[in-house]
Amino acid sequence: MAVQSLYRRYRPQRFSELKGQEHVVRALKNAVANSREGHAYLFSGPRGTGKTTTARILAKVLNCENPLDGEPCCECGSCLAVQEGNSFDVIELDAASNNGVEDIREIIAAASLGSPGRHKVYILDEVHMLSKGASAALLKTLEEPPSHVVFVLATTDPEKVAETIRSRTQHLQFHLLPVDELEAHVRWVASDAGIDISDESIHAVLRQGGGSARDTLSALELAAATGGMVDEVTPVDEFVDALIEYDAGRLLAAVAHTVNFGRDPRTIVNDLVRHMRDAFLTQMAPELVQLPEDRATEVAAQAGRLGTPRIVKVIETLGLAINDMRNAPDSRVVLEVALVRLVHRELQMGIESMLARVERLEKELENRPQIAPAPVNPSTGRAVLGGRVAQDPSAPAVRPVAPAPSAAAATPAPTTTPEPAPAPVPASTSAMSIATVVEKWNDGVIGELKGMRRAVAQMAKPVERDGQLVLMVDNEPSAKRVNEYMPDLSAVIFKVAGGKCAIVVETRSEEPRAPKAKVVEEVAEEEFVDIEEIKQLPTVSNKATETNLADAFPGSEILTEDE
Ligand SMILES: [Zn+2]
Structure with a gap:
């Protein structure tokens, strides 16, 4: 059994048999019934949604000997010829293979030689694949179409069809069928x-x-x-x-x-x-x-x-x-x-944070021989300030090498001048508090957020740099989302940091040290899309919901958009 035979056998022969494309059917049937068919249509939609089938039905009804209410009779010689694929009135071309200027010129030359009283229907499939020259030739014909010619341009990718061509067509969109x-x-x-x-x-x-x-x-x-x-x-x-x-x-x-x-x-x-x-x-x-x-x-x-x-x-x-x-x-x-x-x-982390991690590990290795406890007064058990013991191999290492992704680099290693022991929690920005944010990012920050805020926070990889909290994201759209949700994110971040700090959102593609960064210190309350609001929209306004959701996913397409 041939793979396509069921599809051929059950291929719609009349507009009324087309599934799920009611808006297209209505537009075409009305136009034909009132003899107001256009000279050029653009049929767009995913593959297998009936664009070519619809174009054939249109060709059939335009040449049918006994059309009724905008439908072909499917019995006359003309209808049968179209159905059998040997009508001279229907010319199907695949722009993916016939995309040269010469091909289009030939089509146009042939188009001007019409037989009286008949419609020639040119179906140009995958019209977005036409070369520039061919598009220009087609455009010329669309500007002054012969009266007996109807062009049906079909495409899965209408955005790629030249605007000059699109604007001269009636654009009808085909959709995938509801399940x-x-x-x-x-x-x-x-x-x-x-x-x-x-x-x-x-x-x-x-x-x-x-x-x-x-x-x-x-x-x-x-x-x-x-x-x-x-x-x-x-x-x-x-x-x-x-x-x-x-x-x-x-x-x-x-x-x-x-x-x-x-x-x-x-x-x-x-x-x-x-x-x-x-x-x-x-x-x-x-x-x-x-x-x-x-x-x-x-x-x-x-x-x-x-x-x-x-x-x-x-x-x-x-x-x-x-x-x-x-x-x-x-x-x-x-x-x-x-x-x-x-x-x-690791690819997910991005090369940027990998480099930061390597740098951090290198620094830790460099500092390691110096890592020794501050001298302790044996009688009090407290650190002696301002001094430094000579390296003593027997001294226990106080600061173990931090596990990889934590922000140990941000933690100042004790060197020649250790800070006084019980340091007060800094009221504002300090490398220490930012390191805490970095360290507690998963539990302390992301864990405190819900829904979209949580998802947005998860897009960012926090890094401490020059006393700032840098939120690394993959791309501009993510940066936009993170900035949008900054009022909520920063509130949680400041809580974890124990004070306000500078927050910078940076995309990985930017130069690491010269960011065109947006510094957020205090952010005004902004309006943001709340998933709760989206959920409460009545289901009939699916479009608004889907548009909102599509906005939430840069680069996504609405695949079942309704008219
Ligand atoms: Zn017929």
């Missing part, structure tokens, strides 16, 4: 095609399809071919388990397995981000999770094992990877690097 709608469709197709399949397999099929009708039916096809057994090739759970276990080898194996099966690394990363977003929602706003109940429970369990800060980190890192993939020659490498970064603790 319940897709499930109903799969069950219907399965029963219509006489496929006997268990509920469990149906859910596996849905997971594998990732919201794309085409991919879901392909998965069903495979399940049917193997007697209802679903060999889940992209079990997103495999990736998540490997992330939980910090297992780089397992992640890379999962990538290899999935890519070998024919999946685009972009699809993998989008699936993962979507899954992580669900995981995040199970913790923050469970009522917004759109998953079957048993699956939601599984995802919530994964979320619990990962913890919110790591989920945020994964979404953030993969979001950046999605951006990087746009310009990378090999998107698989970008995906692999991003995943390894997420499980490699």
